[in-house]
Amino acid sequence: MKDLCHTTSMKQKSQMRSFSIATWNINSIRFRLPLILQFLQIKKPDILCLQETKCPNAYFPTNFLNNAGYKYITFSGQKSYNGVAILGKLPFSTISKPDLCDKNDCRYITVTVNIGRKIHIHNFYIPAGGDEADPESNPQFAYKLEFLQKMKNIFNQNSYSSILTGDLNIAPLENDVWSHKKMLKTISHTLIETNSLKEIQIQGGWIDLIRNKIPEPKKIFTWWSYRSKNWKKSNRGRRIDHIWGSLDLVPYLNDIEIMQETRNWDKTSDHVPILANFTFT
C-alpha cells in the first residue's frame, strides 16, 4: 500500500512541469549586465524578455548570458535606442523579428518554446510616444498610435498557448497610475491609448495575468521615473510593463511577482522585473 502511494505520488510529480517567464526593461543591457546576472541568479526564470537593450547585435553580451545558464538567446538591436531580446534556458523552435511599421526600429521579437505544450511568446517594446498627447503636432505620439493599430491586426487568433509581454508604455487601468485624474492628459494614460490597449487585449483574447492575480483597486506600479528625488516616498509610479496570456494558461498560473526591490539597486533601471510562475499538470 505504501509503495503504491509512493509510486502514484512520483507519477504525479513527474507530470508536473513548472515554467516561469520574466520581463524587464533594462535600459541598456551592456551598462546593466551585472544587474541582469544578479537577477537571473536570484529568480532563475526559464525565459527572460528584455526591452531597451540599446545594443547593436554585434555587441550583444551573449557569452556572459550563456555562462549564466541561458544557452538560447535571440535579439534585435540597433545603435543607441530601442532593442529587444529573449533569453532562454530551453531552446526556441521558432524565432521572428517582425517590423510592424516599416521603420527598422527593434521593438518586437517572438519565440516558441515547447514544454510539453507549445507556448508562443511575444516580446514588445511599444513606443513611449514623446511628451505632447497630440498626434497632429507630435509625430512620436502618432507613431505610438500607429504601432497600436498594427498590434490590433495581428493578434485576433489563438490556436495555441500564447504570452504577450514587455514594456507596453501604457498604464490601462485607474489603479495602474498614482493619480488617474491627474494622469489623463499624460502620455501612457490618455483615453486613446488605454482604449487601444484594451481593444488589442479583448480582440486578441488576452488575459491580463498581473490583474488576474492582483485585481483592482490594488495599485500596482512597474516603473518609477528617475526624475523623482525619492521614488519610494513620492511613489508616483505607473504599471506600464505587462504579462498577458491566452485563456488556456490561466488555470496554471501560480503567482505573479513584481520585483520592486530592484528599484533600490545601485545604478538600476527605472523599470522593475515582473515574473509569472506556472505549474502545468
Next chain:
DNA sequence: ATGGTTGTTTAACAA
C-alpha cells in the same frame, strides 16, 4: 513650478 534624471554618445535625443 513646465522643473527633475539617465544612457548613449560626446550635443542632442529619447525616455
